[in-house]
Amino acid sequence: MDYERFVEEQVAQIRHAVGDATAINALSGGVDSSVVTVLGHRALGDRLKTYFIDDALMRQAEPERVVKTFGKMGIHVEVVDAKREFLRALRGLTDPEQKRQAVTETFYRKVFGRLVRQTGARFLLHGTILTDIEETVAGIKRQHNILSQIGIDPQDEYGYAVLEPLGSLRKDGVRAVAKVLGLPPEISERMPFPGPGLAARIVGEVTEARLRTVRAATEIVEQELADSGAFQCMAVLLSDYATGVRNDKREFGQIVVVRCVDSLDARVATVTRLPWEKLERVCARITQIEGVNRCLYDLTPKPPATIEYV
Ligand code: XMP
Numbered sequence: 001m002d003y004e005r006f007v008e009e010q011v012a013q014i015r016h017a018v019g020d021a022t023a024i025n026a027l028s029g030g031v032d033s034s035v036v037t038v039l040g041h042r043a044l045g046d047r048l049k050t051y052f053i054d055d056a057l058m059r060q061a062e063p064e065r066v067v068k069t070f071g072k073m074g075i076h077v078e079v080v081d082a083k084r085e086f087l088r089a090l091r092g093l094t095d096p097e098q099k100r101q102a103v104t105e106t107f108y109r110k111v112f113g114r115l116v117r118q119t120g121a122r123f124l125l126h127g128t129i130l131t132d133i134e135e136t137v138a139g140i141k142r143q144h145n146i147l148s149q150i151g152i153d154p155q156d157e158y159g160y161a162v163l164e165p166l167g168s169l170r171k172d173g174v175r176a177v178a179k180v181l182g183l184p185p186e187i188s189e190r191m192p193f194p195g196p197g198l199a200a201r202i203v204g205e206v207t208e209a210r211l212r213t214v215r216a217a218t219e220i221v222e223q224e225l226a227d228s229g230a231f232q233c234m235a236v237l238l239s240d241y242a243t244g245v246r247n248d249k250r251e252f253g254q255i256v257v258v259r260c261v262d263s264l265d266a267r268v269a270t271v272t273r274l275p276w277e278k279l280e281r282v283c284a285r286i287t288q289i290e291g292v293n294r295c296l297y298d299l300t301p302k303p304p305a306t307i308e309y310v
Contacts, residue, residue, distance in 0.1 A: 001173065001176075003173075003176045003177050003179075003180045004180055006169075006177060006180075007039065007042075007177060007180055007181065010039050010043075010165040011039060011042045011043045012043075013163075013165065014039065014040060014043035014044065014125065014163060014165060015043045015044065017123065017161075017163055018043070018044055018047070018122075018123050018163075020047075021047075021121070021122045021123060022044075022047045022048070022049065022119060022120060022121045022122070022123075023040065023044060023047065023048050023049075023121050023122070023123035023124065023125055023163070024048070024049045024050070024051060024112070024115050024116065024119055024121045024123075024124055024125075025037060025040055025048060025049075025050055025051070025124065025125035025126070025127075026050075026051050026052070026053050026107075026112070026124075027050050027051065027052050027066060027070065027077055028052070028053075028058070028062075028066070028127075028193070028195070028197075029052070029062055029065065029066035029069070029187070029190075030127070030190060030192065030193050031171070031174050031175060031178050031183075031187055031188060031189075031190050031192075032127030032128075032129055032166060032174055033127040034070075034178065034183055034187045035127070035166065035174055035177050035178050035181060035183070036125050036126065036127045036165060036166060037050050037070065037075060037125075038073070038075070038181045038183065039125075039165055039177075039181070040125045040165075041075055048125065049078070049115075049119055049121065050070070050075060050076070050077050050078070051077070051078050051079070051080050051115060052066050052067065052077050052078070052079045052080065053080050053082050053107065053111055054079055054080065054081050054082060054083055055082050055083065055085075055086040055103070055106070055107070055197060056082075056083035056084075056086050056087050056208070056211060057086060057103070057196065057197025057198045057199045057206075057211070058197055058198070059193070059197075059198070059215060059218055059219070059222075060215055060216075060218075060219050063079045067079060069184070069186075069187065080111065080115070082106070082110075082111050085106055085110060085111065086103065086106050087206070087207075087208060089102040089103070089105065089106045089110075090102050090103070090199060090205075090206040091205075091207075092205065093205065093206070094204050094205055094239070096310040099196065099199055099206065099310060100196055100199075100200075100310070103195070103196040103197075103199060104145075107195075108147065108154065108157075108158050109157070109158055112124055112158065112160070113158050113159060113160075116158075116159060116160045117159075121160065122160055122161060123160060123161050123162070123163055124154070124160050124161070124162050124163070125162075125163050125165065126145060126162050126163065126164045127145070127164075127166055128145050128146065128164045128166065128167055129166045129167065129169055129170060129171065129174060130166075130167060130168060130169060130170050131170050131171065131265060131266055131267060132145060132146055133146060133149050133167060134267075136149060136150060137149055137150070145195050147162060148162065170265040170266075170267075171192065171264075171265045171266060172264060172265055175188050175189065191222075191230075191231070191232045191233065192231075192232050192266065194308055196310070198211055198214050198215060198218065199310065200308040200309065200310045201214050201218070201234055201235065201236045201237065201308065201309060201310070202214055202236070202237045202310065203236065203237065203238050203239045203309055203310060204238075204239030205239075210237055213237055213254060213256075213289060213290075213291065213292060214235055214236070214237040214256075216289045217235030217237070217256045217258075217286050217289060217292070218234065218235045220235070220282060220285045220286055220289075221233050221234060221235045221258055221260075221282060221286075224278065224281060224282045224285070225260055225274070225278070225282070228260060228272055228274060228278075229262075230260045230261060230262055230272045231261055231262050231263040231264075231266070231269065232259075232260070232261055232263070232266075232269075232307060233258070233259065233260035233261075233272075234258075234259050234260075234308075235256050235257070235258055235259075235286065236256065236257040236258075236259060236298075236308075236309045237254060237255075237256055237257075238254070238255040238256070238257060240255055241253060241254060241255070242255055242293065242294045244293030244294065246293060251293055253291055253292055253293030253294060254291050254292045254293070254294075255292070255293075255294045255295075255296065256286050256289075256292050256294070256295050256296070257295075257296045257297075257298050257309070258279070258282055258283075258286070258295060258296070258297050258298065259297075259298045259307070259309075260272040260274060260297075261301075261302070261307055263302070263307070266302075266307060267302075268301070268302055268303070269301060269302040269307055270301045271298070271299050271300065271301055274297075279297055282295065283295040
C-alpha cells in the first residue's frame with residue numbers, strides 16, 4: 001500500500017467532510033489516536049481541537065506525557081478531568097459488556113456531547129481501525145469506539161458526526177502511516193492499549209483502589225518487558241483471592257496475571273516465550289505491591305483467549 005498517498009487522500013477527505021466547520025478529537029497517546037490527531041491537524045489546523053480525556057483508567061503519568069510529546073510537535077492538547085464521571089459510571093459493575101457500555105456512554109454521550117456543545121464542533125475524528133470494527137460486528141467483543149457499525153447513529157444519539165480515517169487499516173498499517181507522518185518511534189511503535197483502558201484489565205468492579213493496584217503492576221510489566229519485542233504486554237487484576245504468607249502471617253491476597261503476546265494485528269496471538277529469570281523478576285516486583293501475593297503468567301494464545309481480559 002502507498003501510505004504517502006493514503007495520507008494525502010485522508011487529509012483531503014477530512015477537509016472536504018468538515019468544510020468550514022470545526023471538529024474535535026480525543027487523543028489517548030496510542031498510535032491510532034495520535035495518527036488521527038496529526039492527520040486532522042494537517043487537514044484543519046486550529047479548527048481541530050484535541051483533548052486528552054483523563055478518565056481515571058490511564059497508565060501512570062500519561063496525561064503529562066501526551067501533552068508534552070504533542071506540544072513538541074506544535075499541537076496543543078487540552079486535558080479534560082473526567083475521572084469522577086467515569087468512576088461513578090463504573091461503580092458496582094462487574095459484567096464485562098456492561099463495563100464497556102458504561103465507558104462508551106460516558107465518553108460519547110457525556111464527555112464528547114459536552115465538548116461538542118461547548119466548542120460548537122460538528123464532527124468527531126475517531127481512531128477506529130478495521131480490526132475494532134470486525135471484532136465488534138462479529139460479536140466477539142464490543143469495542144468501546146464502535147458506533148455506526150452496530151446501528152448507533154452518532155448524529156441522532158449524541159449530536160455530532162463521526163469521521164473514521166483509519167477504518168480501512170489494521171495496526172501494522174497505522175504504524176506505517178505514523179512513520180510517514182514523522183511521529184516519533186515511542187508513538188509509532190507503542191504497544192496497543194485498549195480504549196476502556198485499565199478497566200479492560202480489571203476483572204470485576206473497577207474502583208480507585210483496584211486501579212491503583214493494576215496501574216502499579218502495569219508500570220512494572222511495561223518497564224521489565226520493554227525490550228521483549230512483544231506485540232503487547234500487560235498486567236491484569238483478577239477478582240479472586242488466594243492465601244499467602246507475608247511477614248509470617250497468613251494473608252488472603254489479590255492475584256495479578258502477567259500477559260505478553262506476539263501478534264501482527266491482534267486478530268490472533270501467541271504467547272511470548274519470555275526468559276524464566278525475567279518472569280521471576282516481574283513476579284518478585286509485582287508481589288511487593290500492597291495486597292498482591294500471587295503473580296501468574298498466562299500461557300493462553302488467541303484464540304481461544306482474547307488478548308485483554310474484559
Ligand atoms: P482482544 O482483547 O479483543 O484485543 O483480543 C485485540 C486488540 O484490541 C485492543 N482492544 C481494544 N482497543 N478499544 C480499543 O481501542 C477497545 O475496546 C479494545 N478492546 C481491546 C487490545 O488491547 C488488543 O490489542
